[in-house]
Amino acid sequence: MEMIKAENIWKSFKNLAVLKGISLTVKRGEVVAIIGPSGSGKSTLLRCLNHLEVVSKGTIAIAGETLVKTGPDGKAQYVHDAEIRRICRKMGMVFQQFNLFPHLTVMQNIMEAPIVVKGMTREEILPEAENLLKKVGLLDKAGSYPCELSGGQKQRVAIARALAMKPEIMLFDEPTSALDPELTGEVLRAMRQLAEEHMTMLVVTHEMGFAREVASRVIFLDQGEIIEEGTPQAVFGNPAQPRTRSFLSSIG
């Protein structure tokens, strides 16, 4: 089952072409890592998939449902708003900057969307929310506000918050890049656990160790194009493209 199917995605900001005909498929249970230099369009690609950005043209289908396709006029043609929301709800997203809601406690952060969006009652979601917090090791922080947490704890709450909506796909945009080095481990552990539970994941990351060990496939993006794609062994061990090689050597 193709959970994400993107074909020939183009995206420009004003005159700046950021994505130049990207095609990408992610199957159920796959963990795909996207690597590439800063400014290559990794975030933009992720953000186009869940409609935080609109594509200029191209086709995106999520779990078999079309989100956008190229119309007869050559421009992107999105389905209507309620459909967009319904389809995008299949995806959870974790941001580099966490984007937790500062006025809500950890528990409220997790329960908010199930209550507001799914119309669940507090009692219905509470056991699930507690489970998720337990899973990321933060049950004791349920009553804390985000400002009282470390970066690693914030990101683990963000993961739990996304999971509370029961997504079929998780998108991660450099989830550890804003963290002190000693705090990345706890976040990567939570992501690794998720991968072991066969969550479909698309992860933009600079953590080559994580990509090497957890990803089923690695995609190297440069200047808005997919330069190389393959198993971690192939991409890291024996890159076919010179640009991939120079990128990998530049990051050591």
Next chain:
Amino acid sequence: MQYVLEIMIPMLEGTAVTLQMFFITIVLSLPLGLLLALARLSRCRPVQSVVGVYIWLLRGTPLMLQLLFVYFALPFVPYIGVKLPDFPAAVLAFVLNYAAYFAEIFRAGIQSIDRGQYEGAKVLGMTYIQTMRRIVLPQVIKRVLPPVSNETITLVKDTSLIYVLAMNDLMRTARALVQRDFSTTPFIVAAVFYLVMTLVLTWGFQKLERRYAAYDE
């Protein structure tokens, strides 16, 4: 002291008028200000401009002039012209004026909320309205409390402008008593009354600010 007690009844009656003006204006102008702020931030250009001009007009002319306009000139405006009694006329002018100020405060507050908050809410499936109601506005309230508190305290004193419509609020009552009795005592009593009202408000806002201090950004 005897004299202070003598003037207490008219002074309290004046205070009642002042407080009525104050409460009705606050209760109506805060929501109107919020609506105007949301309209000012809407994607629809014409709506933005209309609200922009409205805010410019109401912040750019004296409140006294607006008060006199609503009472004396509005009846002669074609189509929308109505002759309002003095109290509703004053309420209308104050609400329109204060809503313009509140609109700017709310607009700045809403714009100060990080884009990541909208995106965080959107990827969880929230609609724009849900995002505003549950995520953005609660945070805006914390940020706008200090300027809103300022405007609110200013309003208590601005209500004294209604003397131009010959309404007997606290200020005009005091002035009438001063002129009648050749004593400045009513002014002092009025000052004390205003101070008490603003003190209560200051306390109220402090309490609110403390409640919102539970979290930092």
